[in-house]
Amino acid sequence: MRVFYFVLIALVVCISTVLHVTPLLLLALLKALLPSPRLRAACNPLLSGLAESWVGVNNWMWNHLTDTRLAMTGDASLRMDGHYLVLANHQSWVDILVLQRAFNRRIPLLRFFLKRQLFWVPMLGLAWWALDFPFMGRYTPKQIARNPDLAKRDIAATRRACEKFRAIPVSIMNFVEGTRFTAEKHAKQTSPYRHLLKPKSGGVAFVLDAMGQGLHAILDVTIAYPTGRPALLDLLMNKLPEVQVMVRQREIPQEFIGCDYQNDREFRVHFQRWMNQLWQEKDADMDRLLKLAET
Template sequence: MLALLFFVLNSLVVIVNSVICSVVICIIALVKVLLPSPKLKANATSVANQVMWLWATINAKVLALTNHVEWDIEGGEELKQDGWYLLISNHLSWTDIVVLCCVFKDRIPMPKFFLKQQLMYIPFLGMACWALDMPFMRRYSREYLIRHPEKRGQDLLTTRRSCEKFKYTPTTVVNYVEGTRFTREKQRSSKAGYQYLLQPKTGGIAYTLAAMGDQFENIIDVTLAYPENTDKPFKDMLMGRMTKIVVRTQVLPIDEHVRGDYFNDKPFKRQFQQWLSSLWQDKDLLLQKIYQSK
């Protein structure tokens, strides 16, 4: 009964918090449209980011009040709030968004997530993400592009337009490299050779680096795990059953492994894919160690 009560109360608080903060952010966005200069628009964006910080802080308080969580956080001590970062991470659950915002809200600029186009239509939340200049991506399959060659390069163009808005305010751009949430069924069907991960997709990072590579200071590689709540972490969090959250962070340089023309230079493209594959193999071994030591 207590878990059910927590679920109802936490869900209500999260929904109300999200609605109120979303409405405020949308109002700020409307004001920003009317402002005459890029500097004033950047100031409006900073205010909107502060509202997102408030949203994350309230969610963190809810998580702390109703869950007895052991936080196991390592790495990233050199990060700063006025930098530009590309953050990549494995993806397990909606909980990931809450956790990333809670862990990093006072250490780096508020994260801006690459979102699927369909999420724009979620009431309040989708509009707020749009107002925060979060990129909404519409991925085209290879078969679709064969039928509609005029759509080739549209993803890169969309990414560049979105990233243009990040040049005036310190920003963290978040990319879930696997492109979807991890499940055992997806892991078995992918046949990628990873035990705790899905096959990483290089395109999303390549698009972002092509648009903003010169502006990013570092890549933040984050590994998330909920070793005692592996099946339904978001539901467990709302029910007050979350017991342990593990976050491992390493800060990577923007070097020759990620600098190059991914779209036209085939040797660089192979090197980039090998670099990301190696990074994911190390992440899989790290997750194995985390889950075996629970």
């Protein structure tokens, strides 16, 4: 029976992807050819609507073809016309589907910072490009040490993306740990958190700097899997019984706007302390979510 559901879901995903991505790419081409900035801007809601429809089909399958329960708690006031920076912990590829399930058509379309290699994913890579998802180099510290200009490339890409996002309702998504949690990575980092890797503050600081007053809130999302960190196949084969999600809405500290994270050491230390405090609270939230699921 699980194999049947997996085949059915895979088939519907493939058909839905073709039916949504094909007109999306045609609309993106039309947008690129239009001479007027006003006409090009008019295409943005249509592009986002196609993406939200595709996510909606995925969510329908979640609701009707799996028994996975999504339990949400929190204090966020969500708006479709908002400008959000969404921060979350990262454990699995399932996280992306969880976020889409939780927020689709409740806040503007989630836009992720993607590894540049993902541009070559069939159909989806072009769709992400058409929707102005930023593609980043994601260079290692060793690569940056050998060539410091590499870090500047990602900063410039962040600024270009944020300039586009200023004019539209947007939800900029950042997995702050920079990689998926594993016990091996946790041990290698000697992470001070029980359930999390250390946060990487630079990307968050650059978005806040580039967007300025364009963002009105942070959505701090904590995702917990009571039965353990799942693979994507676990969801597709109906082996994931429950997901716990907590959403906290946080104000953006005004002292962080317009500061230079890269060159101002005092500000960088201050910002990192703020991120570490946020991550301590997230670690405690993870504890509460996992204990809540046990009761």
